[in-house]
Amino acid sequence: MHKHLKRCHRIFGIVESFLNSARISDRRRLMEEHNHRVAIHAIKKIVKVHCNYFGEMSIISTCFFHIPSDKDIKRIIINLVKKAMFAKSSAKDPQTGLKTKLVIKINNSRARLPKLNELIYIDPSPDYCVKNKKYRITGVAGRRCHLYAKAGEISCEEMCCDYGYHITKSTQSVKCNCQFNLKSYREKCQDCTKQYYISRCRKILIKHNSTMSHP
Known part of the structure; x- marks a missing residue:
């Protein structure tokens, strides 16, 4: 059991190293670092270890990772994206001049740090309804759609x-x-x-x- 858990932690460590490998300076770097932590936190929450014990004393066990269905994973991601918060840069490091943290503004006088279950963004999202060559967005004009959408289809x-x-x-x-x-x-x-x-x-x-x- 402990060997499987250690292996699980090593896998998460590899995922974390991969996600954190691409670093961009300042505001975007801070945003990506936070969103990577949110993604890793979400993965750890949905991946479960299940063990089956057998033998006279139930000492021997077979453990495996259980990952939820694609539908459940999609639902989790959509919920995170829907609740994403706009963040702005805060204090600077006096030596490097880099932004040291991003904060979510509550009102004119109050702000807070983003939570571990909150994705953040620093720039407004482009309009995916309108064609935009810069972002390779095709837009919706002229696209076929479903008048009477069935399950899994977009009306x-x-x-x-x-x-x-x-x-x-x-x-x-x-x-x-x-x-x-x-x-x-x-x-x-x-x-x-x-x-x-x-x-x-x-x-x-x-x-x-x-x-x-x-x-």
Whole structure:
């Protein structure tokens, strides 16, 4: 049991060393160091060690790491990102001139250090709804979306931001009414036309909420 726990700690040490290998000076360095600590803390919380004991005295054990499902990990990450706090630099080191810590401003006179379960950011996030070549953001204009989203899908209302969306009707030639001919050992089908609808985000930004329109 103790050997497995020591191995677990060594693995976390390797992960921590990897995450902390890329350092950028000053504000961004402080932000990344804190967010790395938050990530490592979250990993340690979700990874569990399970042991099965057997034998007459239950002395022998088989231990293994249990990692939650992708769905649970995704939920944890989304919750951390949603609660991310804006942080600003605080005191400087008089010798190096580097910022020594980042703080979260509560009001004009109060501030606090970020917690171990809080991701922080120092610059506003780019608008992922709008195309931005600098950040390689494709935007949502013209993208296909799901009018009636199923589980795991993103609806047009969610995807299209303030662009709204429109629906176009298309047709497709498909084989139908197929029958197998026992004499010729061939399948004969008719050509049918299938109609279906495609929903896409608009290419022109609108000011009000997402709306549906037909061509």
